[in-house]
Amino acid sequence: MAGGLLRRALDLVELLAGHARGLPLQTIADMLGIPKSGAHRLLAELVSYAYVTQDAETGRYLLTTRFATLGLKHxxxxxxxxxxxxxxxxxxxxxxxxxxxxxxxxxxxxxxxxxxxxxxxxxxxxxxxxxxxxxxxxxxxxxxxxxxxxxxxxxxxxxxxxxxxxxxxxxxxxxxxxxxxxxxxxxxxxxxxxxxxxxxxxxxxxxxxxxxxxxxxxxxxxxxxxxxxxxxxxxxxxxxxxxxxxxxxxxxxxxxxxxxxxxxxxxxxxxxx
Missing domain, CATH: 3.30.450.40 (GAF domain)
Structure with missing residues (x-):
């Protein structure tokens, strides 16, 4: 279960990495092939740790610079x-x-x-x-x-x-x-x-x-x-x-x-x- 959840979270990160302007919740769920509720839980978790943010105007979810910062630091x-x-x-x-x-x-x-x-x-x-x-x-x-x-x-x-x-x-x-x-x-x-x-x-x-x-x-x-x-x-x-x-x-x-x-x-x- 934990492994599957981690895999979905990583798939989500990789998906958002390819869409710099972000994606709507339903599109994310559809592209990952998971329920909308499941996608929302993953996004909420990533938002809580500041790895993902939600655009207040469009509602789209996008990566913050935190992943990029980690990569550059590494x-x-x-x-x-x-x-x-x-x-x-x-x-x-x-x-x-x-x-x-x-x-x-x-x-x-x-x-x-x-x-x-x-x-x-x-x-x-x-x-x-x-x-x-x-x-x-x-x-x-x-x-x-x-x-x-x-x-x-x-x-x-x-x-x-x-x-x-x-x-x-x-x-x-x-x-x-x-x-x-x-x-x-x-x-x-x-x-x-x-x-x-x-x-x-x-x-x-x-x-x-x-x-x-x-x-x-x-x-x-x-x-x-x-x-x-x-x-x-x-x-x-x-x-x-x-x-x-x-x-x-x-x-x-x-x-x-x-x-x-x-x-x-x-x-x-x-x-x-």
Whole structure:
């Protein structure tokens, strides 16, 4: 009972996290598949601890900043951002584009830090704390390339392919197309995508590897407008990208923390089905 209640509360938090402007009580109940009375009890409990608030004018329920504060405090105490920021800044300066750090929080891949290298003109930016789409981002593809085909496809199917119109024109529409991107990343040593995740955008990413296990525990990426981040630019930046990933891999405290976050080993896909 207690476990089921906790699961519903966490589902509620994740639901509200995806709706910054909040949701009405009935909509929350419908989306969670629980009675309206049950949803109201969960919300009232979260409101009492100031994790959720209700808009006095619209009646919508939304998350307060308390969860965000906890997440930022955790990252600050872990040292992840402090250790990696100088490496991200250096790569951003060299590339002139957005550089991001993603960590494996199995079975998710989450962006947690960034550095912006573009000083003027078109700048690409993205919100931190969001889960990367595995089949369309260089971040996702390079992580999948570190796994077996079986596990990589399991994770892609778990998340789902992007529907037409929600990604870039080159987004993979089939499993064989995803495998092509994965195999190309393995052969190259880093991932490269061109207008797969968004129109007019390109990106490249390399894995951060735990020095002991050899497992990918995160990655570093460069993303920018495809008009600037061309194939020639990609080839010129590849050594800098790989150097940044190798530097972060060699930082013991960072590698150990990310390894613990990813669960210490890759879970069996059958356990996640």
């Amino acid at each position: 990252l600050a105490n872990s040292g992840v951002v402090d250790v990696s920021q100088s490496v991200l800044n250096r790569l951003a300066d060299r590339s002139g584009e957005l550089v991001r750090l993603a960590v494996v929080d199995y079975p998710r891949l989450v962006w947690v830090a960034k550095a912006q290298g573009a000083r003027s003109g078109l700048r690409y930016d993205a919100d931190m704390g969001t889960e990367a789409t595995l089949s369309t981002t260089s971040t996702g593809i390079v992580w999948l390339a570190s796994l077996s085909d079986e596990e990589a496809l399991h994770l892609v199917l778990r998340q789902g392919l992007r529907p037409p119109g929600t990604a870039g024109p080159n987004a993979p529409r089939s499993i064989p197309a995803v495998l092509d991107l994965i195999q190309a990343a393995r052969a190259r040593g880093y991932a490269w995508v061109h207008e797969t995740n968004a129109v007019g955008m390109a990106a490249m990413a390399a894995n951060i590897v735990h020095p002991g296990s050899g497992r990918a525990i995160g990655n570093v990426s460069i993303a920018g407008p495809s008009a600037r981040l061309t194939e020639a630019c990609r080839d010129a930046l590849a050594p800098d990208l790989l150097e940044a990933a190798a530097t972060l891999s060699a930082v013991g405290p960072l590698s150990d923390y990310l390894a613990a976050l990813s669960g210490g080993r890759t879970p069996d896909p059958a356990r996640l089905a």
